Amino acid sequence: MDFNIAHEIHAFRSEVREFIEAALPADISRRGRHDYHSRRDDVQRWMKILNKRGWSAPHWPAHLGGTDWSPLQRYIFQDELRRARAPVLDRCGLDLLGPVVCAFGTPEQQARHLPPILNGDLWWAQGFSEPNAGSDLASLKTRADLDGDHFIVNGQKTWTTEAHFADWIFALVRTDQVAKPQAGISFLLIDMTTPGVTRRPIWSIDGANTLNEVFFEDVRVPIANLVGQAGHGWSYAKFLLAHERTTSSVVSHTKRDIEQIRHLATLAKTPAGPLIGTHAFATKLAKLEAEVIALEWSVLRVLHASEGDAAGNSVASLLKLRGSELSERAALLAAEALGDHGVAAMPLSESDDATPKELPPIEDDEAIGVSAKAMFRRAATIYGGASEVQRTIIAKSILGL
Amino acid sequence: MDFTLTAEQQALADSVHRFYEREYSFESRKRRLASADGFSRDLWRAIADLGWIGAALSEEDGGFGGGPIGNALIMEGFGRALVLEPFLSTAILSLQTLAHAPCSAVRDRLLEDIVAGKVLVALAHGETAANGDAEYVEAVAARRGAGWTLQGHKSLVLGSPSADVLLVTAKAEAGIGLFLVDPAAPNVRVQAYKTLDGCRVGDVWLDDVVAEEALARPGSGLAPVLRGLDHALVGVCAEAVGAMSAALTLTRDYVKLRRQFGAALSDFQAVQHRMADMLVELELSRSILYQGIAGLASPNEQRIRAISAMKAITSSAAMFVGRNAVQLHGAIGMTEDYAIGHYYRRLFVIAHLFGNESAHLDRIVRTPATFWPAVS
Numbered sequence A: 001m002d003f004n005i006a007h008e009i010h011a012f013r014s015e016v017r018e019f020i021e022a023a024l025p026a027d028i029s030r031r032g033r034h035d036y037h038s039r040r041d042d043v044q045r046w047m048k049i050l051n052k053r054g055w056s057a058p059h060w061p062a063h064l065g066g067t068d069w070s071p072l073q074r075y076i077f078q079d080e081l082r083r084a085r086a087p088v089l090d091r092c093g094l095d096l097l098g099p100v101v102c103a104f105g106t107p108e109q110q111a112r113h114l115p116p117i118l119n120g121d122l123w124w125a126q127g128f129s130e131p132n133a134g135s136d137l138a139s140l141k142t143r144a145d146l147d148g149d150h151f152i153v154n155g156q157k158t159w160t161t162e163a164h165f166a167d168w169i170f171a172l173v174r175t176d177q178v179a180k181p182q183a184g185i186s187f188l189l190i191d192m193t194t195p196g197v198t199r200r201p202i203w204s205i206d207g208a209n210t211l212n213e214v215f216f217e218d219v220r221v222p223i224a225n226l227v228g229q230a231g232h233g234w235s236y237a238k239f240l241l242a243h244e245r246t247t248s249s250v251v252s253h254t255k256r257d258i259e260q261i262r263h264l265a266t267l268a269k270t271p272a273g274p275l276i277g278t279h280a281f282a283t284k285l286a287k288l289e290a291e292v293i294a295l296e297w298s299v300l301r302v303l304h305a306s307e308g309d310a311a312g313n314s315v316a317s318l319l320k321l322r323g324s325e326l327s328e329r330a331a332l333l334a335a336e337a338l339g340d341h342g343v344a345a346m347p348l349s350e351s352d353d354a355t356p357k358e359l360p361p362i363e364d365d366e367a368i369g370v371s372a373k374a375m376f377r378r379a380a381t382i383y384g385g386a387s388e389v390q391r392t393i394i395a396k397s398i399l400g401l
Numbered sequence B: 001m002d003f004t005l006t007a008e009q010q011a012l013a014d015s016v017h018r019f020y021e022r023e024y025s026f027e028s029r030k031r032r033l034a035s036a037d038g039f040s041r042d043l044w045r046a047i048a049d050l051g052w053i054g055a056a057l058s059e060e061d062g063g064f065g066g067g068p069i070g071n072a073l074i075m076e077g078f079g080r081a082l083v084l085e086p087f088l089s090t091a092i093l094s095l096q097t098l099a100h101a102p103c104s105a106v107r108d109r110l111l112e113d114i115v116a117g118k119v120l121v122a123l124a125h126g127e128t129a130a131n132g133d134a135e136y137v138e139a140v141a142a143r144r145g146a147g148w149t150l151q152g153h154k155s156l157v158l159g160s161p162s163a164d165v166l167l168v169t170a171k172a173e174a175g176i177g178l179f180l181v182d183p184a185a186p187n188v189r190v191q192a193y194k195t196l197d198g199c200r201v202g203d204v205w206l207d208d209v210v211a212e213e214a215l216a217r218p219g220s221g222l223a224p225v226l227r228g229l230d231h232a233l234v235g236v237c238a239e240a241v242g243a244m245s246a247a248l249t250l251t252r253d254y255v256k257l258r259r260q261f262g263a264a265l266s267d268f269q270a271v272q273h274r275m276a277d278m279l280v281e282l283e284l285s286r287s288i289l290y291q292g293i294a295g296l297a298s299p300n301e302q303r304i305r306a307i308s309a310m311k312a313i314t315s316s317a318a319m320f321v322g323r324n325a326v327q328l329h330g331a332i333g334m335t336e337d338y339a340i341g342h343y344y345r346r347l348f349v350i351a352h353l354f355g356n357e358s359a360h361l362d363r364i365v366r367t368p369a370t371f372w373p374a375v376s
C-alpha cells in the first residue's frame, strides 16, 4: 500500500484547473453557483469548449474522441469541473449512451452518434422506466415489432429526465414477447422527431420540469438504430449502469455542496455570531464532511481496483447507496443554513419560466435554488436503483444472503 | 389522566373531519393554493361560523373554553387535509399572543374581530438573525410624541400577505414591546413569497413606521409573544401529527397496490419495516404532543423544556416520515400531481417553522432542568 498521490497527478490537477479557469465563461460560471438543473444552452456552449480541447468525454476510448487517462485522472477531471461550478454535462449522452455505443455500436453508429454528443449538438434522454416497470425494470412492456427494415414501437416511457429538450432517446424495448423477461429486451435509438413520439411534462416537487412521459404510437425506427444484437439489450443496460459506478457516488457534487454550506453558514447571522460557529450546526457540518471523506476514499479504492479485485468491487456497490444519502443530506443542510428562508420556494435559474413571480428576499447568488435543490435531492435515493434495491443487491451479491 | 376525548372534543374532531372531507379535495386545494390569497376567504368565514377560531379562548375573552386541546384537534385535522386557511397564524399565534397581552380596549376589540372572522392578523416577530431564538429581536421602537416609530426587518411572517393587521415586536430601552401596525401604512413593506409547500408568507420591512399605540409597552411585549409561540408550537406539532398520519395512510395504501417483481411492495420486508419505523415516529410525536399540551400550564423552565422537547422530536419525526413516504412511493412521490409530495413539503416546512430540531435542542440545553417535564 502507498497512500501518496503521485507527483504527476498533482501536475495533472493543476493543468486541468488552469484550463477550466481560463476557459469557463464568466456568465456560465456565475449561473453555476446555483448548480442544479443547468441550462441547455450553457451546457452546449461549455461542451463545445471542452470538445475543442478534446476533453468532453475523457472516459471514452481515445480513438472515439475520449482520452487515455487513468481512472484517477478522470475522477480528478470531474472533481475539478464541479469545483469550478461548471455546468453539469449531458449525462445521458456522455455517461450512459456513449460508452455503450463505443463498446457495442457499429462503426456507422459510432460515426453518426458520437461526434454530436461530444460537441453538445444533440441531446439524449434515457428511456428505461415505465409506469409499471421501475425497480423491476425487466418487466417493461414497450414493444418493437419488426416490419421489413423498421421496428414499429408502441408503448410508454416515464420519468424521462430532460426528454422535453432531448433530440434522441435510447430506449429499452421488448422485441421478443415470448422469451424470458430479460432475454426479450433490445436497445434502440429513437429520433424524438419521428412521427408518433409525443411527450408530456411532469412537474416535480422542486417546482421544476425535468421529468417527462414519452409516448410511442406506431413509431417507425430504422433497423440500423438497433444497438448490438436484438435480445441483448439487458446486458447493454447492465454494462451502462456498471460504467457509472463511481460517478453514481456524486461525491464531487457533495464536496461542492459542502463549500456552499460553509459559505452560506458564514454569512448567516445568529445571536451567537455566524451560524458556522454555533455548536449544533458546526457539528452537523463536520459529521457530513467526515462522511464525505470516507466516501471519497471509497471512490479512490474502487478507482484503483483491478477487474478481479473482490474487495474493491464490493466497495463499488455502496457508492450509490451512501453517496445518494449524503447528497440529500448536504442539500438539506444547505437549506438549513438559510434559516427562515430555507423553507422559501426559490427560482432555479434565470431562464426558468417556472420562476415564481414573488421571490423571497435573497440576495446571495449561492442561496438561489438551494431549497428547491433540497426538494429535488429527495429523489437521489430513488433514481438509478433505489436504496432498498441497492441494499438487496449488497446482501445478495456481496454477503451471499 | 385520561387519553380519550370527551364528548365535546369528539364532536369537534368529527366536525373538523366533516369539514375537510367536504371542502378539501386534491383539486379544490390546488385551485385555492393558486388563488391570490393562497386560501379561501369564504372558508375562513365558514371556519369562524363554526366557532373554531375562538375555540381555545376562555369564555371571558369571547371564546368557547376548549383550551389548547381544542386547537390541537383542529390542527390535527387540518394537517391531515393540508388545510390552507390561516388558522395557525391568525387563530393561534396572533390570537394567543393578544389573549396574553395586557387588557386594553384595542386588544379586546381585536380579539372579538378575530374570533368573528372579520380580521386577519399576522404576528411579525421572527427575524433572520434569531436562528430560532424566540427571545431575540433587533427591530427597534423609539418614542415619538404620544406614539412610537418602528424600524426593522421581520422574516417569514406567516399570513402577512393577506393580513389586515400586523402585530410587531420591537425593542426599546425598557425591553421588547408589541405594536399594532397597519400593513398598508406608509413605510411598511410586505414582500410576499411562497414557502416550498406553496403557502404565501412574507418578509416585513418597517422603515420609520408610526405606531400610535403599544399593545404591550416595551418590557412587557415579549411574554405574551412567547405564550403565543408556545401555543403555535403546539398547533404546528398537532398539524404535523395529522399530516404524518395521512402520509402514512397514503403510503400504506400505495405499497399494497403497487406491484414490482411480481409482488405487492407491501410484501417486501424492507418496506414493512420502514413503515413500522414511520409508525413509531408518528406515535412518539403524538405522545410528546400531549406532553407539550400539558406543559403549556407549567411554570417557566418546565414549560420551555416541554415545548422544545415536543418540537425537537416532532421536527425530526416529520422529516423521517415525510422523506420515507416519498421514498416508498418511488418516482411518483416526487410529482406535483400526487398528494404525497405535498405532504412531504408541508412536513419539511413544519420541521423548520418556529425553530428547527437544533434550535429547540439548544433551547433545552440553555434552560435549567429543575424538573423532569412529564411527571412532576
Ligand SMILES: Cc1cc2nc3c(=O)[nH]c(=O)nc-3n(C[C@H](O)[C@H](O)[C@H](O)COP(=O)(O)OP(=O)(O)OC[C@H]3O[C@@H](n4cnc5c(N)ncnc54)[C@H](O)[C@@H]3O)c2cc1C
Pocket (backbone or CB within 6 Å): A125, A126, A127, A128, A129, A130, A131, A133, A134, A135, A136, A158, A159, A160, A161, A162, A211, A379, A382, A383, A384, A385, A386, A387, A388, A389, A392, B258, B260, B261, B265, B268, B270, B271, B327, B328, B329, B330, B331, B332, B334
Ligand atoms: C428525478 C428522477 C429522474 C429519473 N430519470 C429517469 C430517466 O431519465 N430515465 C429513466 O428511465 N428513468 C428515470 N427515473 C426513474 C427511476 O429509475 C425509477 O424511479 C426507479 O427505478 C424506481 O422505480 P419506481 O419509481 O417505479 O419505484 P418502485 O419500483 O415502484 O419502488 C417504490 C419503492 O419500493 C421500493 N422497492 C421496490 N422493490 C423493492 C423490493 N424488492 N424490496 C424492497 N423495496 C422495494 C423501492 O426501493 C421504492 O422505495 C427517474 C426517477 C426520478 C425520481
